[in-house]
Amino acid sequence: MKRSPAASSETDCRKEPLLFQDLGPRKVVAEFSGGSLSSDGGVLLLRQVDHALGLTRSLAGCFQDTRDGRWVDHSVTQLLAQRIYGLALGYEDLNDHDVLRLDPLLATACEKRDPLGEDRCLPQFRGAALASAATLNRLELSNAQRTRCHKLRHDPQALEACVLRLGVRCLPKHAREVVLDLDATGTVLHGEQEGRFFHGYYDDYCYLPLYVVCGNIPLWAQLRTADRGAAVGALEAVRQIVSAIRERCPKARIVLRGDAGFSQEELMAWSESQSEVYYCFGLQQNPRLLREVESALAEARARQILCGGAPTRRFVEFGYRTLETWSRSRRVIGKAEVTVAGENPRFVVSNLPAKGVEEDDDPRRFAPARLYEEFYCARGQMENVLKQQLLDLKADRLSTHHLVSNQLRLWLSTMADLLLERVRAVGLAGSELAQATVGSVRLKLLKVAAQVSVSVRRVHVRLSSAWPWQEVFGRCARRLQEPASWSG
Numbered sequence: 001m002k003r004s005p006a007a008s009s010e011t012d013c014r015k016e017p018l019l020f021q022d023l024g025p026r027k028v029v030a031e032f033s034g035g036s037l038s039s040d041g042g043v044l045l046l047r048q049v050d051h052a053l054g055l056t057r058s059l060a061g062c063f064q065d066t067r068d069g070r071w072v073d074h075s076v077t078q079l080l081a082q083r084i085y086g087l088a089l090g091y092e093d094l095n096d097h098d099v100l101r102l103d104p105l106l107a108t109a110c111e112k113r114d115p116l117g118e119d120r121c122l123p124q125f126r127g128a129a130l131a132s133a134a135t136l137n138r139l140e141l142s143n144a145q146r147t148r149c150h151k152l153r154h155d156p157q158a159l160e161a162c163v164l165r166l167g168v169r170c171l172p173k174h175a176r177e178v179v180l181d182l183d184a185t186g187t188v189l190h191g192e193q194e195g196r197f198f199h200g201y202y203d204d205y206c207y208l209p210l211y212v213v214c215g216n217i218p219l220w221a222q223l224r225t226a227d228r229g230a231a232v233g234a235l236e237a238v239r240q241i242v243s244a245i246r247e248r249c250p251k252a253r254i255v256l257r258g259d260a261g262f263s264q265e266e267l268m269a270w271s272e273s274q275s276e277v278y279y280c281f282g283l284q285q286n287p288r289l290l291r292e293v294e295s296a297l298a299e300a301r302a303r304q305i306l307c308g309g310a311p312t313r314r315f316v317e318f319g320y321r322t323l324e325t326w327s328r329s330r331r332v333i334g335k336a337e338v339t340v341a342g343e344n345p346r347f348v349v350s351n352l353p354a355k356g357v358e359e360d361d362d363p364r365r366f367a368p369a370r371l372y373e374e375f376y377c378a379r380g381q382m383e384n385v386l387k388q389q390l391l392d393l394k395a396d397r398l399s400t401h402h403l404v405s406n407q408l409r410l411w412l413s414t415m416a417d418l419l420l421e422r423v424r425a426v427g428l429a430g431s432e433l434a435q436a437t438v439g440s441v442r443l444k445l446l447k448v449a450a451q452v453s454v455s456v457r458r459v460h461v462r463l464s465s466a467w468p469w470q471e472v473f474g475r476c477a478r479r480l481q482e483p484a485s486w487s488g
Contacts, residue, residue: 035451036116038105040089041463042446042473047085047109048480049422055166055415056080062158066151073120074131076152079139080412081110082130087416090442092394094133094140101130104452108459115454140409144402156404160222161240163411167219167418168244170425175249176359180219180241181382182258184208184230187396194403195225202226207398209410210234212241213385216421221414223398223407230261235270242277253278253357257379260284263349265325272351280376283332283347292318293345296336304338313337315368317354333368348376384437385417392439393417426485427476444469445476 020028050056060077074082086092086100100106104115107129113119117129142150171178186202187209196205205226210233212220220237242254253276256267260282271277283289296314304312314336321329330349337344350371356363364370389395395413398406420438423445428434433441449464463470479485 036104036453038103038450038452039448040103040105040446041448041450041461042442043085043089043106043109044461045423045427045446045473045476045480046088046419047081048477049419049426050081050084052480052486053166053169053418053422055419056084058162058166059159059415062162063152063154066153071121073125074135076139078110078112079131079136079152082106083136083139084412084416084419085109087393087413088419088438088442089446090392092397094136097131097133097136101128101132104129104454104459105450105461106130108452108461115452115459140400140405141402143404143408144400154408156407159408159411163221163414164219164240164244166415167214167217168241168248170217170418170422171214171245171248173249175252177255178214178245178249178252179255179257180238181213181379181385182210182234182238182256182262183379183382183386184210184224184261185386185390186226187390187398189398191399192401193398193406194401197226199226207406209395210237211382211386211389212237213382215381216385216425218385218389218414218417218421221395221410223403223410225403229264230259231264231267234258234262234264235267238267238270242274252276255280255352257376258282259379265327268330268349268351269327278350278352280348280350280352280371282376283349285345285347289320289332289334289347290345292316292320292332293334293336296334297338297343297345300336300338301343309340311337311339315372317368320349333372335372346372348372350376388438389413389417392437392442393420423476423480427480428472429479431472431475433472445473448473 018030020030022028056077059080060075063076065076082097085106086097091097091100107115107117110130112129115129117125117127120126120128138150139152142152143154186199186206188202188204188206189196195207198204199206199208208224208226208228208230210220210222210224211218219241222233222237224233238256245252245254256271256277256279258281263281263283268279268281271279293316296316300312300314304310316334316336318332318334319329320332331351331354333348333350335346337346348371352366352371354366356365366375393413393416395410398409400406400409417438420441424434424436424438424441428441433444436444448467448469451462453460
């Protein structure tokens, strides 16, 4: 086929060197002759974690693939790996994959036998080893659209259970206590998505997903419409989570922790009916509760004057029962705090024993002040986990029309979070990145220039020799390859 003059000229320009401002006596010349390069050399770490957890392989078992195998280039496992690795690497949009599909290192991580894509079924696709944005889109929409092109349906119940099982596998088997943080966060919508609802608190149309995490480990991500309270569906979720944890950590006591939206009768009553299940929830203030801390507030005000205006707080413990909704009286801790801005009373309700648990070395651990300041306030760490989900992994990119496909996107973001969390917890333990956010782990550990050469016998990856994180990367890779590092 004869090229037009314009096309030939454009092609020739690409081969010409690009000249930039001189560096003293030296010329600065750039050209597109570096071979197969990738900016995501750290994707090999994600692949290692994926293999250790069996993550994409387990998720793929929840899909029904009815495609004609003669014309299939990408297995479900490979499609899921491509999408999840892409999210972990910072590529939140599907159309990013129209370029990423050419990356031989990402193709290697996704188990493509020919990372250069020369083994594709159709000649016009050769050279692109990975799936296009359109193929990945069909994976996400197959449950919502019934056409001859959408043949990758998934079982939502099985996928939900699989996400939970993968998260629980990361808990230490001999844990004596497992704290589950529950929270709901508004995801603002920018379209006519199915189930959208205007939420007054967020002053916009949104979804209201329910998250449950243990430390930094995500266990539950349930997409819900915003026309309901924070605790709707929480009891059903907690039942499944507790059952899964009992299998993994049979000797652990389980503590539920959340804000005032979860201090509901059904959730507290269920916890009280279970062995070794406790709760500590915030409690919305009301006139009856405020009367219980009046004297403590007066004492705090007097103390503040003596301290020259410094913030002062006192704690009060008392039994409390609502007039209609609660079935029994419960332990409530009131914080009577006075700051320069005025009075700031707060309340929590809990069935954790004031005298502590027998197995604990510290019997004063759940005394009023420590229960509030050290235990309840520690739930702020979950806010950091959710921020990482939304800001670093774009879990709020729920832009498909259908609720079921947006739920799938939420699960995929959650699994990308789990991969990065395991890289940090297992591979980076004891390093300067052990407490870094997933965004920092991505920037400092995964975003490294790599030259990829593919031969018959091996895929040779040459990482940048000027990279300052070489030592940390090497230690992380070696730890992820040690079976002992994954024993819980």
